[in-house]
Amino acid sequence: MTAPRDKLLLLDTASLYFRAFFGVPDSVRAPDGAPVNAVRGLLDMIARLVVDHRPTRLVACWDDDWRPAFRVAAIPSYKAHRVAREVPGTTGEEEVPPALAAQVPVIVEVLAALGIARVGVPGYEADDVIGTLVAREVARPAAQRAAVGVVTGDRDLFQLVDDAAGVRVLYPVKGVKDLTVIDQAALAEKYSVASGQAYADMAVLRGDPSDGLPGVVGIGEKTAAALIHRYGDLAGVLAARDAHDRGLTATQRQRLHDAAAYLEVAPMVVRVAPDAPIGDVHDALPHQPADPAALGALVARWGIASSVNRVLEALEVPRA
Incomplete structure (x- = not known):
C-alpha cells in the first residue's frame, strides 16, 4: 500500500498577519488593553488551515528584510513608496501601523512556544524563503516529494505554481475560509499564461x-x-x-x-530566490507545544486562550 503523500504548507506570514490586523476588529485586546487582533487573527488562520488542509509539515516564512539591498541596487524604486517617512536613507523600515508593529514580537513568541517552524534569512524576503523551500522540495525524488501549498495574498508568488511538481498557491479571498487554488489551469484562465x-x-x-x-x-x-x-x-x-x-x-x-x-x-x-542561505528546517507539524510553560504565560499575558486552543485542537493536542 502506498504511503500517503506529505503535505507542506508554506505561509507568507506577513501577508496573513496584515490581513488579520485589518480583518479583525481592533477592539480585540489583551487584559491590559493592548491590541491583539493580528495575533489572534493569525492563530485562527493557522488553525483553519491545519483543519482544512491537514498538512504534515508547516513553515511560517518570515521577512527578515522586506526590501533587500540586492533588489534596491538593481531597481532603486523597489518598494520605495512603502518606506516609513521618518526613516532616513534609501532603504529603511516599512511603514507599518504601530498597533500592528507592536504585535509582531508577540506572534514570534507564540509561534516559538507552539513549536511551529518560523524561517527568515537576513537580506531576504519571505518570498525568497518560500522560493528556496519550494526549490528544495521540487529537487527531491518524486516519491519523497511533498505536495506544496503556498498560502499568500501576494500574486508575485504565482510564479511558483508547477502542476508537475505539485506546487499550488492558496490565495485568500476572505480570511482563509475561502481560498482560491491557483494552479496552471487558473493561471491560463486568469492571466493567459501557461505556467x-x-x-x-x-x-x-x-x-x-x-x-x-x-x-x-x-x-x-x-x-x-x-x-x-x-x-x-x-x-x-x-x-x-x-x-x-x-x-x-x-x-x-x-x-x-x-x-x-x-x-x-x-x-x-x-523572481524569487531559489537559493537563499537557509539551514536545515525542522518543519514537522508539532503535536505538542515546544514550551508549554511559555505558552501558558503568553496566553495569560495577552488573553489569547481561545485562539491558542483552536490551534492546539487543530494539532490534536491537549488544550492549553
Whole structure:
C-alpha cells in the first residue's frame, strides 16, 4: 500500500498577519488593553488551515528584510513608496501601523512556544524563503516529494505554481475560509499564461506599481501575456526584439529597446530566490507545544486562550 503523500504548507506570514490586523476588529485586546487582533487573527488562520488542509509539515516564512539591498541596487524604486517617512536613507523600515508593529514580537513568541517552524534569512524576503523551500522540495525524488501549498495574498508568488511538481498557491479571498487554488489551469484562465515561469516573465514586462516596478511603458498585462505566448518566454521576446521580428510592431520593438536597462535587471528583482542561505528546517507539524510553560504565560499575558486552543485542537493536542 502506498504511503500517503506529505503535505507542506508554506505561509507568507506577513501577508496573513496584515490581513488579520485589518480583518479583525481592533477592539480585540489583551487584559491590559493592548491590541491583539493580528495575533489572534493569525492563530485562527493557522488553525483553519491545519483543519482544512491537514498538512504534515508547516513553515511560517518570515521577512527578515522586506526590501533587500540586492533588489534596491538593481531597481532603486523597489518598494520605495512603502518606506516609513521618518526613516532616513534609501532603504529603511516599512511603514507599518504601530498597533500592528507592536504585535509582531508577540506572534514570534507564540509561534516559538507552539513549536511551529518560523524561517527568515537576513537580506531576504519571505518570498525568497518560500522560493528556496519550494526549490528544495521540487529537487527531491518524486516519491519523497511533498505536495506544496503556498498560502499568500501576494500574486508575485504565482510564479511558483508547477502542476508537475505539485506546487499550488492558496490565495485568500476572505480570511482563509475561502481560498482560491491557483494552479496552471487558473493561471491560463486568469492571466493567459501557461505556467508559473511564464507568469514571472509576464510580470517583468507588465511591472507592478505596488512594488515600484515600472515595467515596459505601454505593455500591459494582456499584451505581455500575448508576447510570452508568442515567443515562449522573456528571452524569446527580447531575441525577437533584437532580430526585428515581424511579430512585434515597430512601437512594441521601440518600447522594448527603450526599456533595455530595466529588462536587464528586472528578472532578478521579480523572481524569487531559489537559493537563499537557509539551514536545515525542522518543519514537522508539532503535536505538542515546544514550551508549554511559555505558552501558558503568553496566553495569560495577552488573553489569547481561545485562539491558542483552536490551534492546539487543530494539532490534536491537549488544550492549553
